[in-house]
Amino acid sequence: MYAIMARSISAAYPTSTDLVLNRIDLELPPGELIALVGPNGAGKSTLFKIIVGQKKALRGQLRIFGEPTHVQQRRGVVAYAPQEGFIDWDFPIEVRDVVLTGRYNHLRSSVASRLFPFAINKSQWLVIDKALEMVGMKSFARKPISALSGGQKKRVFLARALAQEASILLLDEPFNGVDKESEETIIQILLALKERGCTIIMASHDLNRMREIADRAIVLNKRIIADGSPEKVLDEKIISELFQLS
């Protein structure tokens, strides 16, 4: 069964008639690291929003492990790490509470946490601590997110995805503004997750990185331009033409 299967998905912004996504077909099996490449405005973030279920497609069909998105949503199957610009970094929240937002689907099942939303079970904090430890951010657990550097921010959101125990991971620009050390940590974790059967999609401009670590590359510019092995698809010539067009 495919982790993500899209049949002819189209999408548009509400105030415009132009399609952001034009008949997207995808068949992504579990346990693959996929690079999603395309110029700005190519629809990468829109595709992510549709997979997550935040945005509805105009037309087409999307199945996540064979089921429609709203069924999978409640189980927290899809984890999402936003690009830096999508988050208000002055928001009053501590690092460990960010990671806690990945545990909401686990919290929901208990009546006690519905009645006492501020009493978080010890076992939850253990999961969160472990996730933060894996990305090397445990000592930052009680720090506000405004105190983090670019790489640390990415690692915290990766920890959230880990704590969520999701089977599909969407990463929007995971290597933007990231220092060397954070980058290594992030790649190690992604490879480990892939081994466990996690499907990972990375939207990125970092073509060299993508060629190194991805199993498959999809070039998107409102429709799918190319889909295949990174060496073939991420050819400098094709890409540079594509990026100049935009």
Add this chain to the structure above:
Amino acid sequence: MIMIMRFGEALVTFLINGLMVIVNILPPSIAEVFQFAFMQRALLTSILVGILCGVLSCFVVLKGWSLLGDAVSHAVLPGVAGAYLLGIPFAIGAFIAGALSALGMGFIERNTRIKQDASMGIMFTTCFALGIVMISRIATTTHLMHILFGNVLGVSMSSLILTLAVSVAVLGLVYFFFREILLYIFDPIQAAAMGIKTSFLHYGLMLLITLAIVASLETVGIILVVAMLITPGATAYLLVNKLSHMVLIGTFVGFFSAVVGLYLSFVYNIVSGGAIVLVASAIFLLAALFAPQQGILRNLIFNRFQRFEK
């Protein structure tokens, strides 16, 4: 209906008696002000409104909805005038008008190329103009003044019960949905990934704000309620780095300015809504100057030191 009113009255009396126990501990010069029945009702209303607006103001500030509160509060006016014409309670008319305008603004923003500030501007000035025109035809100017600027000293038992009911409902909803509201404001895409109905939360929050505005009509009036829906949250935002703490501080600022403002308005014979808002503004100013991490004073000193080190 009568049963509900009886119950509400009993609850109000109970709360006022409780308040008076605390008030009577205070020095006699302060306590004597609150011996009048109308002052006791005013005190309870102000406290409820202060807490209610204090909680919601945190979400308003973080969501960037300051203009929304402004817009909805002005849009409430034709609802009040309409309710007066039809002879139904002000609050019902106000709520319907406020809710419709909040939904209308969301609709315009989502479906046209007009940006949020302009859509709000059009919506609330239109409603406000409509309200003023309606009122100029039907009512005396004193009514208009009371709606615009509040008259907490003349608060009636029925509107006090309404304020109490709204407060309990809003605070209860905020308590039970705190986690969801937090995630929706912080990271709406993750909220969707967790199966949270984000459009439900979006309009739900708007309706809670509308309810708070309706409940505040008689205390601070529709113009100054905007301040109570921004200032406490903005003050708290300067002081802490955790949303739950921010809500607690916002609540306290709302509560404190309501009580102190009411007291000052009685002692110096000034308009109560204005006094309450000015107290809140004064607290904000103090926080802006002296906040430990974000304060202007701290930044000045910090920058001076840095220059010195160079």
